[in-house]
Amino acid sequence: MSVTTQGEPVGSGVVAGFDFEEERDLKESPYWFLDATHSVPPWTPMFGWFWTHFCRHGMQYGAEALSLPTVRGWDWRFRDGGGYLTVQAVSDPAEIRRREERFRVAFRPFLESYNEQWSGFKNEMLGHYARLKSVDPDQASNFELLALLEDTIGVTRRMWEIHMYMMYGVYTIYLLFEDLCQELLGIDDTSADFHRLLSGHDNKVFEVDRSLWQLAKDARELGLGDALAGGDAAQTLPALEASDAGRQWLGRFRALLDEDGWRLQRMAEINLPTWVEDPTPALQIVRRFLGSTADFDLDDKREELARERREAQQAVLARLRPEDREWFGTLMGVAERAGSFSEEHNHYLDLYTHAMIRRTVLGIGRRLAAAGTIDEAEDTFFLVPDELRRVTGTPEFHRLQPLVEERRAEWQSWQHKENPPLLGTLSLEEAIGRLVVSKDPIALKVVVGAMPKVDPAVNADLYGVCGSPGVAEGTARVILDESRLGDVQPGDILVAATTSPSWTAVFAFVSGVVVDRGASLSHAAVVGREYAIPVVMNVFEGTKKLRSGQRVRVDGTNGHVFILSEE
Amino acid sequence: MAAAGSGQLRWLEECPKGTGGIGGKAAGLGEMLALGLRVPTGFVVTEAAYDAFRACSGLEAHLRELAALHGDRQWMSTVAATLREHIEATPLPALLVHEISRACDELERRCGVEEFTVAVRSSASAEDLPGASFAGQQDTYLGVSRDGLVDAVRRCWASLFSERAVAYRAQMGFPLADVSIAVVVQKLVSARASGVMFTMNPVTGNPFEVIIEANWGLGESVVAGTVVPDRFVVSKHDCTLQRQLGEKTQAAVVGPGGHRMIDLPPERQREFCLTDAEVFELARLGRLMEQHYGEPRDVEWTADSELPFPENVLLLQVRPVTTTGLGEWHCEQGKNATDHILDVLIGKRFGGRGRAEA
Numbered sequence: 001m002s003v004t005t006q007g008e009p010v011g012s013g014v015v016a017g018f019d020f021e022e023e024r025d026l027k028e029s030p031y032w033f034l035d036a037t038h039s040v041p042p043w044t045p046m047f048g049w050f051w052t053h054f055c056r057h058g059m060q061y062g063a064e065a066l067s068l069p070t071v072r073g074w075d076w077r078f079r080d081g082g083g084y085l086t087v088q089a090v091s092d093p094a095e096i097r098r099r100e101e102r103f104r105v106a107f108r109p110f111l112e113s114y115n116e117q118w119s120g121f122k123n124e125m126l127g128h129y130a131r132l133k134s135v136d137p138d139q140a141s142n143f144e145l146l147a148l149l150e151d152t153i154g155v156t157r158r159m160w161e162i163h164m165y166m167m168y169g170v171y172t173i174y175l176l177f178e179d180l181c182q183e184l185l186g187i188d189d190t191s192a193d194f195h196r197l198l199s200g201h202d203n204k205v206f207e208v209d210r211s212l213w214q215l216a217k218d219a220r221e222l223g224l225g226d227a228l229a230g231g232d233a234a235q236t237l238p239a240l241e242a243s244d245a246g247r248q249w250l251g252r253f254r255a256l257l258d259e260d261g262w263r264l265q266r267m268a269e270i271n272l273p274t275w276v277e278d279p280t281p282a283l284q285i286v287r288r289f290l291g292s293t294a295d296f297d298l299d300d301k302r303e304e305l306a307r308e309r310r311e312a313q314q315a316v317l318a319r320l321r322p323e324d325r326e327w328f329g330t331l332m333g334v335a336e337r338a339g340s341f342s343e344e345h346n347h348y349l350d351l352y353t354h355a356m357i358r359r360t361v362l363g364i365g366r367r368l369a370a371a372g373t374i375d376e377a378e379d380t381f382f383l384v385p386d387e388l389r390r391v392t393g394t395p396e397f398h399r400l401q402p403l404v405e406e407r408r409a410e411w412q413s414w415q416h417k418e419n420p421p422l423l424g425t426l427s428l429e430e431a432i433g434r435l436v437v438s439k440d441p442i443a444l445k446v447v448v449g450a451m452p453k454v455d456p457a458v459n460a461d462l463y464g465v466c467g468s469p470g471v472a473e474g475t476a477r478v479i480l481d482e483s484r485l486g487d488v489q490p491g492d493i494l495v496a497a498t499t500s501p502s503w504t505a506v507f508a509f510v511s512g513v514v515v516d517r518g519a520s521l522s523h524a525a526v527v528g529r530e531y532a533i534p535v536v537m538n539v540f541e542g543t544k545k546l547r548s549g550q551r552v553r554v555d556g557t558n559g560h561v562f563i564l565s566e567e
Numbered sequence: 568m569a570a571a572g573s574g575q576l577r578w579l580e581e582c583p584k585g586t587g588g589i590g591g592k593a594a595g596l597g598e599m600l601a602l603g604l605r606v607p608t609g610f611v612v613t614e615a616a617y618d619a620f621r622a623c624s625g626l627e628a629h630l631r632e633l634a635a636l637h638g639d640r641q642w643m644s645t646v647a648a649t650l651r652e653h654i655e656a657t658p659l660p661a662l663l664v665h666e667i668s669r670a671c672d673e674l675e676r677r678c679g680v681e682e683f684t685v686a687v688r689s690s691a692s693a694e695d696l697p698g699a700s701f702a703g704q705q706d707t708y709l710g711v712s713r714d715g716l717v718d719a720v721r722r723c724w725a726s727l728f729s730e731r732a733v734a735y736r737a738q739m740g741f742p743l744a745d746v747s748i749a750v751v752v753q754k755l756v757s758a759r760a761s762g763v764m765f766t767m768n769p770v771t772g773n774p775f776e777v778i779i780e781a782n783w784g785l786g787e788s789v790v791a792g793t794v795v796p797d798r799f800v801v802s803k804h805d806c807t808l809q810r811q812l813g814e815k816t817q818a819a820v821v822g823p824g825g826h827r828m829i830d831l832p833p834e835r836q837r838e839f840c841l842t843d844a845e846v847f848e849l850a851r852l853g854r855l856m857e858q859h860y861g862e863p864r865d866v867e868w869t870a871d872s873e874l875p876f877p878e879n880v881l882l883l884q885v886r887p888v889t890t891t892g893l894g895e896w897h898c899e900q901g902k903n904a905t906d907h908i909l910d911v912l913i914g915k916r917f918g919g920r921g922r923a924e925a
Contacts, residue, residue: 068917069913069917070917096917100913100917103909103912103913103917104909104913107909107912108905108909111904111905111908111909112905172912172916173912175916176908176911176912176915176916179915179916180893180896180911180915183893183894183896184772184893185771185772185773185774186768186770186771186772186773187771187773187775192804193773193775193776193804196775196804308804312774312775312804314861315767315774315775315803315857315863316774318774318857318861318862318863319767319772319774319862319863320893321893321897323897323898323899323900323901323902324893324897324898326898326904327898327904327905327907327908327911328893330904330905330908331908439916439917441916
């Protein structure tokens, strides 16, 4: 079959319609924040396309579905692999009042049937994933692949609708609860006492860790310690296949991966394999559990935290007049779900959907590579869906490799320069002021967070905010990329730019955590509290200032990090 | 053993929860004993004793006059003064005197000393009502000897008609004359240090901290705020302790008619008046009480100088901490919880009344 070798015309933009254009976009808003939590390091074009389109759509949908009185979601742009956002605040008092009236009706389910609502969404998404997985991309026709692409896009859009509807709702409650605790009890979310009111909930991510611990126990009983002892999946899997016991164990392991292994190493990017493709990270966790004969004590810790939570809540309710106890209890009941929602939604929503995007895009990529449209399946990460739509029906007639090469070169250049944290004409303080006026709960909790307070008297090397209270000392272990998580040793202080659910397992044995960016509902803070280890968030330059091997002290309660000695 | 068949005297351990006619303070002490908390041993001269006295003392005419005077402050204080004088001048019924004397024999046996002294405190019914902090509205007599006991009881009764107490009742709309009072008589501890404890932080409202304030000697200097006491903050969760040395320039000791203040030498001022173990023991007792009562408590306590630890840590009085409300976010009775949360959300999180700032 003949193939055109002529290159397709190279597009000027990456995410058509949403590439940042200064002249146009500064007219819309004078401030655009870099989403440093998700888009550092810079995204591939394919992932950037999905995020920019549908995270944006989800936020606007969520704000509208709840009729948040003062905000209508965020607008997003893509610039050199970075996601940039601005908040769309409502300022007309008459409109705020109209939205308040609708809010009163729209928000009710959050208070009256939180659990039913969230489990309904989880089941809906699991249904979508099962449908996507039922298509085998290698057996599908070109047009079935195109249909799978459209379905994946639709599922991503729906995921973000659920994601932001839930997140706006949960954070709205959480912030109100935080305000009232400040007023009533004199404690805020940098206080250990505040977190005791909300900690001690199980969630899906812990459940996966518990299953891996059980698998480690099985491996010990089956005498598979040596087979699991070293190397990556490429070495370990054949060693296990060699024995009956090993095959029996692998059966259980694969069953777990098939259900829960649809997670990406980096939460907001698709260019690294899922656990299903490369189970090395899961095997590393199993190996870690195998090395320690101690019981999986997370359950005991959780029970202890849950008991403390119930006591703390009773103490708070006892301080109120009887007629205030019911509503305050209801409010607290939803607020306490914020931590587990924050952790669990990553599993059911972002991670799983992004794993599905990777599966679909690579499936199309293999077809295109076989037809010579591109060289490798992974080249699709440098394309965007419109380009796949154009070529997948008749791939032999197209050649996208020149475009891939140009985009790849561009992407590589993004990796070597830093995206500015703020674009526009406002100072950082002025821009943050805009967010505060919008009262957007996600902006306040995720983008702004609490800014570290520098206290010269304590002379700390880094200042952040409390993610989880307590003090610990240990050897710093700077981990920039999830594939290096195997380097973390028991008792280490984990230092990261940001963490995500696939990092959860190391929280079981590190003694403290330092994170560059984030706030009290970020992954590291939520998980740190459940494991009762100190976590300092929002130190900005932890991964730059700290080096692996240094002895450090982490004071989670006050948000201080001290370098005690070199190596 | 029962103190008396007449019901005019009761030992504190015979006052389980729900015992009527003994006033708030005695009821609190009885409940504490039932919980296994330590309080100085003693008995209650019950409201029945006052009622019997009132019936045979010729008080009624004055009381009727007082009851009729609602609102007239000038006359009220004159009539109240007459009532007090009358009470203090009228002998107690012989039966009651006899019962008190027998109770003193028992107290002597319990203390193991002949020359014991007691603390005599009034225990009124209106006192300690949650939300109406009536504390300190009646009198307390410390270091009372056996011979002075009857007189002290009579003065406690008279304190029911102190100018302050009558004015307070008038202001609160409580009955002026038709009230009763019990009197608690307890062995006077030899107080090395004393003070107050809150099972929550009364300043910030933090329910996860126990606050203890202490000074050498009797607790009066702490209650009255005449010195800056030592301050101890115990976290209920991890039992961490923060200590803050006070400026304990003076201490209260037993003196004629109650207590007197003495100056403390500098070395005593520089020393914490409680050991960490005593602080933790107090906090433990405080939490026990809070769990039992289901709400924060305000406790008066003392550390006895003669008893060994931990028996020396004794509780004198316990009452609810007057609860702080949610201010403007308070929910009216009968309103649906969801509706209220939605109102608070709109009002507090999204502007509402605060919209002017935007």
